[in-house]
Amino acid sequence: MRCAGIVAFNPEIERLRANLRATAPQVRQVFVYDNGSANAQDVRALCEGEFDNVHVIADTENRGIAFALNQLLAAAHDGGYAHILMLDQDSVPTEGMCDELERHLSGDVAMVSPFILDRNRMTMEEYRAMTMPPLERLTHAAKHGAITSGTLNDVEAALVVGGFDDALFIDYVDFDFNERLLLNGYTIVKDNRACLIHEKGKSEKTFVRVPRRGPGDKIVWQPLYKLGYGPIRCYYQARNRVIFWKKYHRWTGLEGLTEIPMLMVLSLVFEGHRVAKLSAYCRGIRDGVRMHIEEYRK
Missing domain, CATH: 3.90.550.10 (Spore Coat Polysaccharide Biosynthesis Protein SpsA; Chain A)
Structure with missing residues (x-):
């Protein structure tokens, strides 16, 4: 049921x-x-x-x-x-x-x-x-x-x-x-x-194309999309990726962390309210680093 x-x-x-x-x-x-x-x-x-x-x-x-x-x-x-x-x-x-x-x-x-x-x-x-x-x-x-x-x-x-x-x-x-x-x-x-x-955010296509793996692991060039999130969401995007890494890095490596620079670049190059968003990303990284997070144990 x-x-x-x-x-x-x-x-x-x-x-x-x-x-x-x-x-x-x-x-x-x-x-x-x-x-x-x-x-x-x-x-x-x-x-x-x-x-x-x-x-x-x-x-x-x-x-x-x-x-x-x-x-x-x-x-x-x-x-x-x-x-x-x-x-x-x-x-x-x-x-x-x-x-x-x-x-x-x-x-x-x-x-x-x-x-x-x-x-x-x-x-x-x-x-x-x-x-x-x-x-x-x-x-x-x-x-x-x-x-x-x-x-x-x-x-x-x-x-x-x-x-x-x-x-x-x-x-x-x-x-x-x-x-x-x-x-x-x-x-x-x-x-x-x-x-x-x-609908993921307010996705809009940019003029940039990046290589991604398509069906059969074939590399295809696809458009890069901006997400249009506000500063509050930018904060949590950064903070929670740091938290995820601190909890699970033994199994996930740098998964999550590597996305933060790309998210920041997308916001700074293609979106408005750049200063507010950059500040939110930086505060998110800072707070994620400062937070006491216990490493996950099975």
């Missing part, structure tokens, strides 16, 4: 409506955790006024996405659900996505991720024309890893590894959780036959 969990914070109501219309028919129940939204009344009116199987869990302040995800896990556990589909407020599952993902959620497989179709980077036609292996086993938590949105998770396994780290607040929350799953012997797979329509 499966449910879905959606974290909402000041959502665009029409986008949230599209999410719920796609999600509600695919699960027994949808839990929406409202993280202190300014439009909380509109969120509740939509969820409980238009859908029979959507329940709102309301908070009065924004405690971060990690805290919200843990509340959704608790709701799934208390409701007797074995599996939970985690979603961002603006993600839209395609038809049959949950059924496809659940085919693989057994044994030591604790998480199944769909293909993530970023609506700012790719069309559905381009996705359908791609040549990919139908199923991939993900061996890294962060590098080509699974973001939380769209994943179908084994509730018991998620709770066994401690759920999500509240201290991270936002950014790298998913990869920190993934790493603990992997280190505890669980498997994460990606089903490219299932597709989630998603």
Whole structure:
């Protein structure tokens, strides 16, 4: 039996409506955790006024996405659900996505991720024309890893590894959780036959092209995208990558850290509010270094 969990914070109501219309028919129940939204009344009116199987869990302040995800896990556990589909407020599952993902959620497989179709980077036609292996086993938590949105998770396994780290607040929350799953012997797979329509930041294509590995490990030159995050998100992007390295470097090496310079360059070269963002990155690095973080032990 499966449910879905959606974290909402000041959502665009029409986008949230599209999410719920796609999600509600695919699960027994949808839990929406409202993280202190300014439009909380509109969120509740939509969820409980238009859908029979959507329940709102309301908070009065924004405690971060990690805290919200843990509340959704608790709701799934208390409701007797074995599996939970985690979603961002603006993600839209395609038809049959949950059924496809659940085919693989057994044994030591604790998480199944769909293909993530970023609506700012790719069309559905381009996705359908791609040549990919139908199923991939993900061996890294962060590098080509699974973001939380769209994943179908084994509730018991998620709770066994401690759920999500509240201290991270936002950014790298998913990869920190993934790493603990992997280190505890669980498997994460990606089903490219299932597709989630998603949006990573406010991605915009730049004129720069970089080499990336495509299907069959063939090197292809692809556009570099700027993300358009604000200074607060820049802070957590830097701080939490440092924290991740301090916790897991024995297994992950420099994974996460190597992205920080590229993120800073993208913001400084292609985006506005450069001084504020550079300051946020630097404060994030400083605070991550200063924080007392115990190395993770299995």
